[in-house]
Every structure is written in C-alpha cells, then in structure tokens.
Amino acid sequence: MSTQTKIYEGKAKILYTTNDSKILLADYKDDATAFNAQKRGSIQGKGSMNCTISSKLFQQLEACGIKTHYIDSPAPHQMRVKALKILPLEIVVRNIAAGSLCQQTGLELGTVLKQPLVEFYYKNDQLQDPLLTRDRLFLLELATPEQVDTMTHLALQINKCLCDFFGRCDITLVDFKLEFGLDSQQQLLLADEISPDTCRLWDNSKGSDPNLRILDKDRFRRDLGNVENAYQEVLQRVLKAVKSN
Numbered sequence: 180m181s182t183q184t185k186i187y188e189g190k191a192k193i194l195y196t197t198n199d200s201k202i203l204l205a206d207y208k209d210d211a212t213a214f215n216a217q218k219r220g221s222i223q224g225k226g227s228m229n230c231t232i233s234s235k236l237f238q239q240l241e242a243c244g245i246k247t248h249y250i251d252s253p254a255p256h257q258m259r260v261k262a263l264k265i266l267p268l269e270i271v272v273r274n275i276a277a278g279s280l281c282q283q284t285g286l287e288l289g290t291v292l293k294q295p296l297v298e299f300y301y302k303n304d305q306l307q308d309p310l311l312t313r314d315r316l317f318l319l320e321l322a323t324p325e326q327v328d329t330m331t332h333l334a335l336q337i338n339k340c341l342c343d344f345f346g347r348c349d350i351t352l353v354d355f356k357l358e359f360g361l362d363s364q365q366q367l368l369l370a371d372e373i374s375p376d377t378c379r380l381w382d383n384s385k386g387s388d389p390n391l392r393i394l395d396k397d398r399f400r401r402d403l404g405n406v407e408n409a410y411q412e413v414l415q416r417v418l419k420a421v422k423s424n
C-alpha cells in the first residue's frame with residue numbers, strides 16, 4: 180500500500196511523499212500563473228504536456244551526462260523524482276534577448292547574444308524573485324562559491340544539449356530557467372521542470388518576427404491566444420525528435 184502525503188504545493192506542481200523517503204512524486208497541474216501569481220488561469224492539459232515534455236528533456240540531458248532528479252513518469256501528469264534540498268535560486272540562461280532582459284537593459288527583442296548569459300535570481304515570491312549580484316548571493320548565503328561555479332558550468336552544458344535537441348524540433352531555445360538541489364552526498368542535481376512554462380521557445384518555421392513564433396508561456400502571459408495549441412505543438416515535436424534519436 181502506498182503512503183502519499185502532500186508535502187508542498189507550488190504554482191504548477193504538487194509534491195507527495197512515497198514509501199521510499201528518497202523519492203517524491205510530482206503531480207503537474209493545469210494551473211498557470213504569471214507575474215508572481217498576479218495573473219492566474221488554467222491551460223487545459225498543461226499538467227500532462229509539461230510533465231511529458233520535461234521527462235523527455237531530462238532523459239536527453241542524462242544522455243548528455245547531466246545528473247537530474249528525474250526517475251520515471253508513472254502517469255502522463257506524474258513524475259517520480261529524487262528527494263533533494265532545493266536551493267532558493269532560479270538560474271536563467273539566455274541566448275536571445277527577450278522578456279526582463281529587454282525591459283531592464285533596452286536591448287531589442289530578438290537580439291542574438293554573442294555568448295549565452297547566465298543569471299542568478301533569488302527564488303522568493305514576496306520579493307518578486309529579484310536578480311542577484313554575486314556579492315548579494317554570498318551575503319544571503321544562498322550557495323557557496325564552488326556551487327555557483329558548478330551551477331554556471333552545468334547551466335552552459337545544459338544550454339548546449341537543449342539547443343541541439345530543440346534545433347532538431349525546428350525550435351529556437353531563446354532562454355530558460357533552471358533550479359538545482361542537493362542530494363544526501365551534497366551533489367548538485369538539476370531539479371524542477373523544463374517545459375514551455377519555463378523556457379522561451381520560438382518556432383523556426385514561422386518567419387522572422389519573434390512575436391509570430393511564440394510556442395511557450397508568453398502566449399499566456401501576454402494574452403496571445405492558442406496557448407494549448409502551442410504547448411501541444413512543442414510536445415508533438417519533442418516526441419518526434421525523441422523517436423528519431
């Protein structure tokens with residue numbers, strides 16, 4: 180008999196304990212939020228689509244030599260993951276200027292960056308996830324210098340692996356957000372999810388205007404419509420690319 184106790188409910192997932200204290204069950208929800216939950220809604224089928232996309236991407240990353248919390252997916256909207264101590268950091272990797280980078284620097288939407296940009300944000304809803312400087316990160320003791328170096332290195336490796344994979348889906352990986360956690364040996368593993376909720380994904384088959392290429396949560400954030408269709412399109416292309424591996 181399985182004993183499942185809810186231990187955490189986030190904006191997109193619920194975490195349950197399992198019979199094994201080293202394993203948690205993540206249940207992906209259809210709920211969608213944006214702008215630190217000021218905007219709320221639901222995307223039909225999102226839980227299953229994001230869980231499946233995330234599962235496939237974690238498997239791709241494992242094949243690239245990246246250690247992740249992923250174990251398996253017992254149902255389309257459920258993922259078994261290793262229980263980790265999650266660091267309160269959001270690591271954003273950017274290849275092309277969009278979103279807050281454009282708002283805060285004046286860079287034009289769609290500007291290709293000369294090299295990927297890795298940024299650390301403080302995962303704290305009350306403070307609205309502020310961008311951290313290296314000194315502020317250490318001031319708050321959110322990670323050690325070694326951990327920051329390791330996460331930066333892993334984030335760049337993950338970017339390479341994912342850019343290559345999404346390229347095979349005819350999709351450009353504009354930017355994405357990662358979270359890491361520590362296992363019992365203090366080893367850093369990639370955690371959370373990688374999905375259209377946490378990435379900007381632009382369709383390569385839709386010309387050059389960035390606003391006509393969006394296949395991710397920006398469709399929800401900016402009320403662009405066809406949100407479910409965009410997530411479904413990403414899912415289908417991911418499944419096709421995995422099949423042709």
Ligand code: TMP
Nearest residue numbers: 277278279280354355356376377378379
């Ligand atoms: P930003 O341009 O709004 O800073 O977002 C950068 C990337 O991080 C984008 O792919 C969306 C993702 N992201 C999250 O996954 N969660 C968040 O809370 C935010 C603000 C962004």
Ligand code: ASP
Nearest residue numbers: 212213214215216217376
């Ligand atoms: N993390 C954001 C929120 O709190 C969602 C987003 O913009 O991706 O609602």
